Each structure stands twice: as structure tokens, then as C-alpha cells.
Amino acid sequence: MRPPQAIHNWQMDQKADLNQTEQKPQYISAFRALSGYIRLHLWAFIGVFCCTLIAILSELLQPFLMKIAIDDNLLAGKNDYKGLLVICAIYLALSLSSFVFTYLQSNLLQHIGQSIVARIRNQLFGHIMKQSMRYFDRMSSGSLITHVSSDTEALNQFFNQVLLSLFRDGLTLIFIIVMMFQLDTTLALYCLILLPIISLVAIAFRSFMRTTYQLARTRLSRMVAFVAENLSGMNLIQVFHQQMEQEKQFNERNGSYFKANIREIRTNVVFGRTFDILSNLSIAFVTWIGGSAVLDHNLEFGVLYAFITYIRQFFQPINTITQQWNTLQSATVAVSRIWTVFDSKPDITDRAEQREVLLPEKVKGRIDFDDISFSYEEGIPIIRKLDLHIEPGELIGVVGTTGAGKSSLISLLCRFYDVKEGRIRIDGTDVRDIPQSTLHRVVGLVQQEPFLYSGSIIDNVRMFDESITREEVIQACEFVGADSIIQKLRNGYDTLLSERGSGLSAGERQMISFARIIVFKPKILILDEASANLDSHTEKLIQNALHVVSQNRTTIVIAHRLSTIMQADRIIVMSRGEIVEQGSHKQLLACGGHYRELYEHSQGHVAV
The missing domain is CATH 1.20.1560.10 (ABC transporter type 1, transmembrane domain)
Incomplete structure (x- = not known):
């Protein structure tokens, strides 16, 4: 729209x-x-x-x-x-x-x-x-x-x-x-x-x-x-x-x-x-x-x-x-x-004579943000000297008010943009040294509004990649709990979706996007407010799917609803492009800072 x-x-x-x-x-x-x-x-x-x-x-x-x-x-x-x-x-x-x-x-x-x-x-x-x-x-x-x-x-x-x-x-x-x-x-x-x-x-x-x-x-x-x-x-x-x-x-x-x-x-x-x-x-x-x-x-x-x-x-x-x-x-x-x-020339390009420095099947999933700074326009910084290190397999929640720089952080990791200062590394390799085709196989992204194409559910899960079999798609949907939803449709997995998947609810579209993750097997998973605008029942389904797909993957979850990331290994609180707090849910509540204020506001009352 x-x-x-x-x-x-x-x-x-x-x-x-x-x-x-x-x-x-x-x-x-x-x-x-x-x-x-x-x-x-x-x-x-x-x-x-x-x-x-x-x-x-x-x-x-x-x-x-x-x-x-x-x-x-x-x-x-x-x-x-x-x-x-x-x-x-x-x-x-x-x-x-x-x-x-x-x-x-x-x-x-x-x-x-x-x-x-x-x-x-x-x-x-x-x-x-x-x-x-x-x-x-x-x-x-x-x-x-x-x-x-x-x-x-x-x-x-x-x-x-x-x-x-x-x-x-x-x-x-x-x-x-x-x-x-x-x-x-x-x-x-x-x-x-x-x-x-x-x-x-x-x-x-x-x-x-x-x-x-x-x-x-x-x-x-x-x-x-x-x-x-x-x-x-x-x-x-x-x-x-x-x-x-x-x-x-x-x-x-x-x-x-x-x-x-x-x-x-x-x-x-x-x-x-x-x-x-x-x-x-x-x-x-x-x-x-x-x-x-x-x-x-x-x-x-x-x-x-x-x-x-x-x-x-x-x-x-x-x-x-x-x-x-x-x-x-x-x-x-x-x-x-x-x-x-x-x-017009793309701002983001692979470096000349770039060799394969990172094999997708051997990626462990460690991520390092080394004192990065970034701005969309000169003189208006979005991220300031941010330093963050994520261990392989760790589930990280990222919260903060609008404009804190959460989505920009993810865009930099996916290399939609390049940092102005510092560097971002995956398993010790600068993302600028990784061919974009390899990087996007390593990093999987599920957005708030998952995009579906006009076509069957099978093709939308495997993104029209004929090398992925029908059986693999069905197994992925069963794995994330989407199979029962798809089987209720008139033509099952062969159901043709309209533009942007308007024949499905927001939760059903998200379940299909989770199935994509299973099919393409990225070692790093990013969920950009994937549970926003969902009812409590659908959110529970998404949380169950998240639990499944995050196994053996480094996972970063950006969320407005704190219930989505309460069980995260670590929660990062951002404000004005900087990390102001980090820790587990209990640790951050005990600190009585920004996170507690966000939590109490989400519960409908003001922090004392």
C-alpha cells in the first residue's frame, strides 16, 4: 500500500x-x-x-x-x-x-x-x-x-x-x-x-x-x-x-x-x-x-x-x-x-575479486557489532558507537521506543546499508567481505508484514525454487505448526494466494514465513516485530513457531510486545541509537530503568 x-x-x-x-x-x-x-x-x-x-x-x-x-x-x-x-x-x-x-x-x-x-x-x-x-x-x-x-x-x-x-x-x-x-x-x-x-x-x-x-x-x-x-x-x-x-x-x-x-x-x-x-x-x-x-x-x-x-x-x-x-x-x-x-549504481556492492570467505554450512552464528555508527542522512546519526557481541545460538530480544534504531541495526546486519564507522562481523568475517548471495543465505529475515506472492502455498514457502521438493515444504510447515492451518484450505498446499496473500490472516502469513526459514536453513534468524498487530491467540502460535525455528540458530527478535521476548537469553534496550541496558527479563526489571518503564507501560500502569 x-x-x-x-x-x-x-x-x-x-x-x-x-x-x-x-x-x-x-x-x-x-x-x-x-x-x-x-x-x-x-x-x-x-x-x-x-x-x-x-x-x-x-x-x-x-x-x-x-x-x-x-x-x-x-x-x-x-x-x-x-x-x-x-x-x-x-x-x-x-x-x-x-x-x-x-x-x-x-x-x-x-x-x-x-x-x-x-x-x-x-x-x-x-x-x-x-x-x-x-x-x-x-x-x-x-x-x-x-x-x-x-x-x-x-x-x-x-x-x-x-x-x-x-x-x-x-x-x-x-x-x-x-x-x-x-x-x-x-x-x-x-x-x-x-x-x-x-x-x-x-x-x-x-x-x-x-x-x-x-x-x-x-x-x-x-x-x-x-x-x-x-x-x-x-x-x-x-x-x-x-x-x-x-x-x-x-x-x-x-x-x-x-x-x-x-x-x-x-x-x-x-x-x-x-x-x-x-x-x-x-x-x-x-x-x-x-x-x-x-x-x-x-x-x-x-x-x-x-x-x-x-x-x-x-x-x-x-x-x-x-x-x-x-x-x-x-x-x-x-x-x-x-x-x-x-x-544509477547500487550503493551496496560486492568487493572486487571477492572470494568465498564464509561457507554457509559451516557458519556457527556469532555476531559482532564493533563500535558501529550509521546515519541515513549526513549530520543526523541513527546509531552511535554501538558495541554488541552475540554468541552462537543465543536468543536476543531488542526493544526500545520508536526511532531507537532497532530496525536500522537489523538493516545493517542484512547489509541493506553499510555502516559509516566500525564493522559488523559474522564468525569473525566482516559482512562487507561476504558476497551478498552468501550473506542472505546465512541471515534469514521475517518481517512484520510478510510478503507473499501470487501463487500456490508451496511456491511461496520455497520461493519458487524448484530444487526444494514438495515433501520438504510440507515437513517445514508441519514443523512450525502451519500444516493444520493449510490443510483446512480448499486446495491445501496447492491453494492459490492472491496478491500479498490477502486470502490469509496475518498470523497465517507469518506461519508461512516461518516455514520458509526451516526450508532455507539460515544460521542467523531475525524477526522484525513479527508478532505486532496480532491477537493473543495468534501471538501464542507465533511464539510456539519462534521457539521451534530458533533452535540451533542465533536469533534476534525485535518486538513491541515484551511478552514475545521475555524468555530471551538476553534483552537489549535501545534508545537514540545506543544500548542503554541489557540483561535477562528479571535482571532488567530489577534495575528499574528503561526496560521496567516499558514493561509497566505495556501492563497498563505507570512505573513508580
């Missing part, structure tokens, strides 16, 4: 991207970024070019054939039926050729585009998965979702629409001009007078179309952010009966987006009709100039007919290319944003 602040951040990201587009479109860098992928399909692109060339020539030679039929046969009075049949046969062959090669060109280019986009999408997702936790702290999930889905889709449209238009329509324009000069140089020069006029119209509309396009996209992002925020906070909306108010606000945003869309459509219609008017005026101009030449016997009628046909075809590719401006702009911004993600 995304908090409202994240929604706001995502919305601001969208606005910032649009502003970036408006200020400095980075076309050169965008195409340069794609060039490496395009080179992988060089021969396929050559095939597209050849198919496009043949298709265009097949289409543009048809008016030239009509010119031959009119001037060299009909108006010449030859009445050569055989010659006309030959021309008709060639015309039909050209039409079929245009159809076939246009089909091949479109399908080949689609295949190239889809292959490149799929490759980029895979690499982008894989790159995001390799980022450190600090990256996700500063990047909203909405922005990352936009990069993987919307930005890659914009890139897909670049290949489907823009690149196809540049290939086909660009070559069509060139060949039409060549054919015009081939027919009559003087009339072709008159037609070229239209090019500056067309360019001015296109430039004028391009600026206005960009503004309307950006306005529509901005208002769409606002509406999407508003909907996402309402869905995530639906319980509050219903409790406080805010449905009517939220519907009113949505209608305002929806109406604003509707107006922006109408404005964009109106702009496109006006632009298209303007080109139609220019096309008709051009035809009238060519008919007047060419008709006068025909009457004066300075120009053949077939040439005039072919010219009029080419003029009609002349405006269509220009119109298409200009209308692809928004798509090109969107794709350029998308490529820039995607490569911004690719340019």
Missing part, C-alpha cells in the same frame, strides 16, 4: 518529467542510447529498408504507368489493346507487390521493435532488482512502475509508429520529388514552392500540439495519483463517509482531463484539416499551371494527371510525420528516464 506522500512524490515526478521535456528534449542522447540495441538487428533493419523501398516504388510507379497509358496510347490514338493489357497487368503486379512488401516491412519492424522493447524491459527490471535499499528510499514505487510499464510502452510506440513513419513516409517524400522532376522540371519547381509554406505550418502547429499534449498528460497523472491515493486509503474514506467529497474532487480532475483531451483532439483536427486545405489548394494550383501548359501543348495530359496524383500523395506522409511528433517526444523522454535508471 502506497502512502499519500509517495503518491504526491510520484505525481511530482511526472510533472518534473514533463517540465524536463518542455525545457530540453534530449533527442540525440536518446537515439544514441538505442543505437546499441539497433545494431543487434542490423540485418533485419536492412531487410525493412529493402521491403520499404520496393513497396514505395511499387506504389509510386502506378501513376507513371497511367501517364504512359494516357499519353502513349489513348491520346496518341494507337488503340493498342494488347499494350493496355500489358500496362494493366503491370499495374496489378505493382499493387500486389506494394501490398506484400508493406506487409513484410510492417511485420519485420514490429518484430524488431518488440524484441528490443522486451530486452530493455527485462534489463530494466533486473537492474532495479539489483539496487540497494537507499535507492528505493529516494525513488517512489509509482515512478519505477512508470519506467517499467509506461516508459517502455512509449518506446514500443516509437518503433510501431515513429520509426515506421520515418522509414516509409520519409522515403515516399523523396521519391515523389524525384518522380516529379522526372516528369517535368518546371512544374516540379513550382510544386517545391509549397515546401516552405508546409514547413511554417508544421512548425507553428508543432509548438501548440506539444503544449496541449503535455497538458493532457499532466492532468492524467494527477487523476491517476488521486485514484491510487483513494484506493490505498479506502477504509478511512468509508469510516469518515467521505465518498461524496472524494467523488466531487475526482469529477473535477476528470473534467479537467476531459477538457485537455478535447483541446488536444481539436488541435489535431485543425492541423489535419489545414493540411487538407493546403493539399486542395496545391492541386488547384497545379491544375491551373499544368492545364495552361496542356492547352498550350507544352505539357502532355498524362504528365498532368500523374502530377496531380503525386501532389495528393505528397501531403499524406508530411501529415503523418508531423502527427508523430507527440509520440516521438514521449518516446524521447521515456528513453531518457529509462537510461537515468540504468545509470
